[in-house]
Amino acid sequence: MENVRPESMARITTPELAEAFINEQVATVKAQVGDKKVLLALSGGVDSSVVAALLIKAIGKQLVCVHVNHGLMRKGESEQVIEVFRNQLDANLIYIDATDRFLDLLKDVAEPEKKRKIIGGEFIKVFDEEASKLEGISFLAQGTIYPDILESDGVKAHHNVGGLPEDMQFELVEPVKLLYKDEVRVVGKALGLPANMVDRQPFPGPGLGVRCLGAITRDRLNALREADAILREEFENAGLNKTVWQYFIAVPDMKSVGVKDSKRYEGWPAIIRAVNTTDAMSATIEEIPYALLHKITARITAEVEGINRVLYDLTPKPVGTIEWE
Numbered sequence: 001m002e003n004v005r006p007e008s009m010a011r012i013t014t015p016e017l018a019e020a021f022i023n024e025q026v027a028t029v030k031a032q033v034g035d036k037k038v039l040l041a042l043s044g045g046v047d048s049s050v051v052a053a054l055l056i057k058a059i060g061k062q063l064v065c066v067h068v069n070h071g072l073m074r075k076g077e078s079e080q081v082i083e084v085f086r087n088q089l090d091a092n093l094i095y096i097d098a099t100d101r102f103l104d105l106l107k108d109v110a111e112p113e114k115k116r117k118i119i120g121g122e123f124i125k126v127f128d129e130e131a132s133k134l135e136g137i138s139f140l141a142q143g144t145i146y147p148d149i150l151e152s153d154g155v156k157a158h159h160n161v162g163g164l165p166e167d168m169q170f171e172l173v174e175p176v177k178l179l180y181k182d183e184v185r186v187v188g189k190a191l192g193l194p195a196n197m198v199d200r201q202p203f204p205g206p207g208l209g210v211r212c213l214g215a216i217t218r219d220r221l222n223a224l225r226e227a228d229a230i231l232r233e234e235f236e237n238a239g240l241n242k243t244v245w246q247y248f249i250a251v252p253d254m255k256s257v258g259v260k261d262s263k264r265y266e267g268w269p270a271i272i273r274a275v276n277t278t279d280a281m282s283a284t285i286e287e288i289p290y291a292l293l294h295k296i297t298a299r300i301t302a303e304v305e306g307i308n309r310v311l312y313d314l315t316p317k318p319v320g321t322i323e324w325e
């Protein structure tokens with residue numbers, strides 16, 4: 001398949017168009033792969049999930065999915081990958097809990113770019129280790145989508161193949177590489193993936209690692225994950241998940257004085273970020289109803305160990321970036 005989208009290719013907007021695309025790709029993948037095996041790094045994000053579902057339909061157990069949990073996933077994400085792909089779609093899924101490896105390496109590292117490098121580098125290392133244990137893999141599947149090709153060299157920055165050992169020669173399988181994001185979602189729904197998986201907001205490769213600000217500790221990471229889960233639940237209940245482009249919690253490495261159960265309670269602040277954008281180059285702030293902000297504040301401060309304040313970040317991009325680090 002060429003790397004240029006033909007002008008004649010219709011935008012996939014309906015289940016019928018998605019079905020036609022899926023049938024065409026199933027045939028193409030079958031012809032490309034034959035009876036060989038294909039390896040896929042399955043992060044649980046939209047693109048890799050849709051590629052996994054498509055390839056499971058095409059070649060079933062010839063696809064080997066590897067899900068690396070770097071310990072920086074949001075609450076319930078790795079569990080959902082296992083539930084959907086192993087339990088529901090009966091995929092050949094290797095699940096690796098590498099939490100300790102990542103968190104040990106990140107201990108005392110406060111500098112954002114250094115944290116990113118460690119997370120990216122270790123991800124490739126863990127994936128490579130698993131890949132080299134497997135026999136008879138001939139192909140590597142990737143969730144490359146058309147904007148990746150337009151914007152870069154076509155290689156996914158965060159799950160890239162750049163780190164694979166040189167003696168591992170894989171041919172690439174990239175069934176959605178000519179699709180735009182909205183089309184990938186339509187195809188994912190037609191493949192039967194859960195709505196919260198195909199409609200999910202962008203989530204950075206380094207995950208909660210860049211939201212647990214400064215040097216990551218397990219207790220603060222845990223507080224962040226729990227607070228983020230409450231924010232997501234309340235936004236979903238209020239229907240804001242359909243209108244807000246990206247929303248999350250960041251927890252800085254500082255404590256303030258508070259009071260809980262009539263006692264002094266020092267805790268971290270949870271900072272809410274909720275932004276709208278079309279291209280992530282600039283972003284505006286969503287006007288969240290005050291009643292909802294009060295409710296989220298009450299829940300987070302009552303339910304999350306270690307958090308004693310909730311703040312709302314009103315800064316557009318520019319001047320603030322979307323992430324805090």
Ligand code: XMP
Nearest residue numbers: 116158202203204205206246280321322323
């Ligand atoms: P910023 O913070 O630069 O974010 O305004 C713009 C968009 O990019 C996402 N982001 C990342 N995505 N790896 C990723 O895969 C990263 O290291 C990374 N940093 C930021 C961010 O979530 C937002 O959607």
